[in-house]
Amino acid sequence: MVESNTVTVTYSAEIPPVTPPPTPEKIKCPFCDQTFDTYDALFKHIADAHQKELAIIIVAIVIVIALIYWAARE
Helix, strand or coil, X not given: CCCCCCCXXXXXXXXXXXXXXXXXXCEECXXXXXXXXXXXXXXXXXXXXXXXXXXXXXXXXXXXXHHHHHHHHC
């Protein structure tokens, strides 16, 4: 029996594309089109520029909690 110790090697001239590292995604304000790099910047913007909208959301949350409490009592 004859054994062969031959290894075939092939090379490709094509170089795979290098993908750039992912860029951090911007955080969009839910009330306007402004974007931010961090949540801290977004929260500061909402506190400064959207006080009325924030107050409406807080009142709505309190009403929902009160309705759930009222419904659970029955």
